[in-house]
Amino acid sequence: MGAVYLRSSGHSLESGISDRGSRIWADHNESVPVLEVRDLEVSFGPLRILRGVGFDLEAGQTLGVVGESGCGKSMTGFAIMGMLPPGGKITGGSIKLDGKELVGLKERHLREVRGEQIALVMQDPFTSLNPMMRIGEQIAEALRLHHGLSKSKAWTESVEMLEKVGVPAPSHAARRYPHQLSGGQRQRVVIGIAFACKPQVLIADEPTTALDVTLQAQILRLLRELQEKEGTAVMLISHDIGAIASVSQRIAVFYAGRIVETGPAERVLRHAAMPYTRALLNALPTAGKKRLEAIGGQPPDLADLPKGCPFSPRCPFVIEKCGEEPGLLDVEPMHRSACWRGSEVITGVKPVEIH
Numbered sequence: 001m002g003a004v005y006l007r008s009s010g011h012s013l014e015s016g017i018s019d020r021g022s023r024i025w026a027d028h029n030e031s032v033p034v035l036e037v038r039d040l041e042v043s044f045g046p047l048r049i050l051r052g053v054g055f056d057l058e059a060g061q062t063l064g065v066v067g068e069s070g071c072g073k074s075m076t077g078f079a080i081m082g083m084l085p086p087g088g089k090i091t092g093g094s095i096k097l098d099g100k101e102l103v104g105l106k107e108r109h110l111r112e113v114r115g116e117q118i119a120l121v122m123q124d125p126f127t128s129l130n131p132m133m134r135i136g137e138q139i140a141e142a143l144r145l146h147h148g149l150s151k152s153k154a155w156t157e158s159v160e161m162l163e164k165v166g167v168p169a170p171s172h173a174a175r176r177y178p179h180q181l182s183g184g185q186r187q188r189v190v191i192g193i194a195f196a197c198k199p200q201v202l203i204a205d206e207p208t209t210a211l212d213v214t215l216q217a218q219i220l221r222l223l224r225e226l227q228e229k230e231g232t233a234v235m236l237i238s239h240d241i242g243a244i245a246s247v248s249q250r251i252a253v254f255y256a257g258r259i260v261e262t263g264p265a266e267r268v269l270r271h272a273a274m275p276y277t278r279a280l281l282n283a284l285p286t287a288g289k290k291r292l293e294a295i296g297g298q299p300p301d302l303a304d305l306p307k308g309c310p311f312s313p314r315c316p317f318v319i320e321k322c323g324e325e326p327g328l329l330d331v332e333p334m335h336r337s338a339c340w341r342g343s344e345v346i347t348g349v350k351p352v353e354i355h
């Protein structure tokens with residue numbers, strides 16, 4: 001059986017968890033979500049790659065989305081943006097922005113939503129930047145388009161934005177082309193462009209994966225600062241549960257095209273209620289841990305899912321009942337897990353101790 005290792009930024013989980021997150025969430029939990037995703041299904045022909053994804057995003061909050069490669073994190077972001085690759089279709093469910101349904105909107109209307117209300121930051125800043133255009137002009141263009149600023153005002157604001165996102169010598173840097181900046185600076189520019197549009201929702205898909213650990217932490221801090229200042233709702237996608245621990249108020253763990261655990265970050269990270277989340281956490285370096293535990297087995301093949309719980313072939317807690325796939329079940333207030341044994345798993349007992 002093969003072993004799957006999680007990529008890790010080397011963040012210590014203990015130092016990464018913030019209880020600040022759950023406090024903020026508790027303060028806000030009565031506010032109305034900006035984005036509501038319900039029972040979202042995406043298919044490529046007969047292949048269902050999202051199997052009923054649902055979550056809320058609230059203003060000023062970050063939802064950390066984690067899971068192994070191929071579990072559907074990016075496709076969820078693309079579906080919300082209305083930017084699924086050719087052949088991909090939303091085959092069920094609903095995506096509401098400010099109460100307005102986006103599923104089924106015509107491309108012309110979706111284009112208005114994209115950029116203005118929802119922005120996407122991707123892993124590789126090169127794919128988002130125009131190599132032939134000075135970076136100052138690229139930010140200015142976003143400002144002109146979305147805020148109707150004059151050319152000179154847009155240029156001034158674009159230099160200010162470069163300063164805000166921490167690009168050194170901003171008036172100088174504004175005249176540079178993307179290839180003349182470092183990877184970390186380019187990612188700051190992309191984030192600057194995204195925030196220049198003042199979106200209500202920002203989807204950041206592995207925005208720091210290509211960067212070294214120090215830069216990763218800086219970029220995540222920058223995202224958090226801008227988000228708090230602007231009240232943006234952020235969906236932060238990552239392989240690395242450790243990297244997003246300190247900036248997320250809520251966590252959603254994906255597996256085989258659906259969410260299998262969701263709850264306040266501090267609860268999910270310290271009291272995981274799904275064996276898969278526990279496996280992800282055990283694969284992280286923490287203080288005093290001598291050896292990282294690999295997640296045994298292979299990620300599921302969406303074209304040939306096992307009967308019942310899709311984690312069952314890899315699950316040390318498996319029982320007969322797992323031949324039926326569980327829905328998301330409450331394990332404690334606002335904390336749900338797609339596991340028949342969630343309320344036992346959350347107590348932290350070892351699989352052999354459960355009968």
Ligand SMILES: Nc1ncnc2c1ncn2[C@@H]1O[C@H](COP(=O)(O)OP(=O)(O)OP(=O)(O)O)[C@@H](O)[C@H]1O
Pocket residue numbers: 044049067068069070071072073074075076085086087239302
């Ligand atoms: N063009 C396509 N046609 C058919 N299936 C696709 C296509 N693109 C992606 N998929 C499938 O959709 C599933 C979800 O892919 P997605 O890109 O959302 O994964 P992910 O969780 O973002 O993974 P990663 O961490 O590697 O970025 C995968 O199983 C993938 O094989």
Ligand code: SF4
Pocket residue numbers: 274275276309310311312313315316317318319322326338339340341342
């Ligand atoms: S439902 Fe069963 S197989 Fe699935 S994670 Fe829970 S215990 Fe494991």
Ligand SMILES: [Mg+2]
Pocket residue numbers: 073074075205
């Ligand atoms: Mg992806």
